[in-house]
Amino acid sequence: MTFTTMSLTEYFVVFIRTAGCIMLLPGFSMTQIPMQVRLFFAVGMSCAIFMLVESTLNIRAEPTVADVTGLIFSELIIAAALALSVRFLFLALSFLGEIIMTFMGLNPIPGTPIGEDQATTTLSSLFNITAVVMFFSTGLVLQFMAALVSSFSALPPGFLVNGGGLVESLSENLSHFFNIVIRLGSPIIIYAIILNSISGLVNKLTPQIPVYFVSAPFLICGGLVALIWIADDIILLFTMEVEAFIDRLF
Secondary structure (H helix, E strand, O other): OOHHHHHHHHHHHHHHHHHHHHHHOOOOOOOOOOHHHHHHHHHHHHHHHHHHHHHHOOOOOOOOHHHHHHHHHHHHHHHHHHHHHHHHHHHHHHHHHHHHHHHOOOOOOEEOOOOOOOOEEHHHHHHHHHHHHHHHHOOHHHHHHHHHHHHHHHOOOOOOOOHHHHHHHHHHHHHHHHHHHHHHOHHHHHHHHHHHHHHHHHHHHOOOOOHHHHHHHHHHHHHHHHHHHHHHHHHHHHHHHHHHHHHOOO
């Protein structure tokens, strides 16, 4: 096998892992971004990463079809292990928007889907696009790419990922992510629970009064005031959690 052919094989392996991460990362995977843009970015980023990790790659000199197929599947699994958790963290933030809108009584108000095809609420769309902007503007995407470069040393091409360990890690991350977003939105959730509890108690004491229609404006206005008060802190703390999680990758 010539040097050129060997280099192309190594670049192809790097491209598979890089493209797999870009396919799942927040921002790059948005449906609003054309497929050609994602492809060109993956090709360019793979070239940059290949220059950094070429000396650490150790691929069989004469790979067979079975070897190449195994490399493709292993690289896709590694890419999913790296980027899927970050994607889940952003989905947890969208879930927080759904929860807050539900507790505030504004859940029927639809929003414009950002990055996803399914219907969503206005607050989920706002949280999602703001978090994606912070992901790029604060340089966290470059920090993830640095972790991707380090992954080629920790998880060389052809590394067999433990499926059970991967599923267990994803489940633990999911539990941790949703605990994070519940804590971030806890002021509004606690306010809504207290107000609804008081409304239910008053409704039991005076069933002749339509307490629900009386308490709804207080619930909505109080929730909006609390949201204006803590929304910037939610995004800031969420960005810090994303940074801390990417630091823990490698």
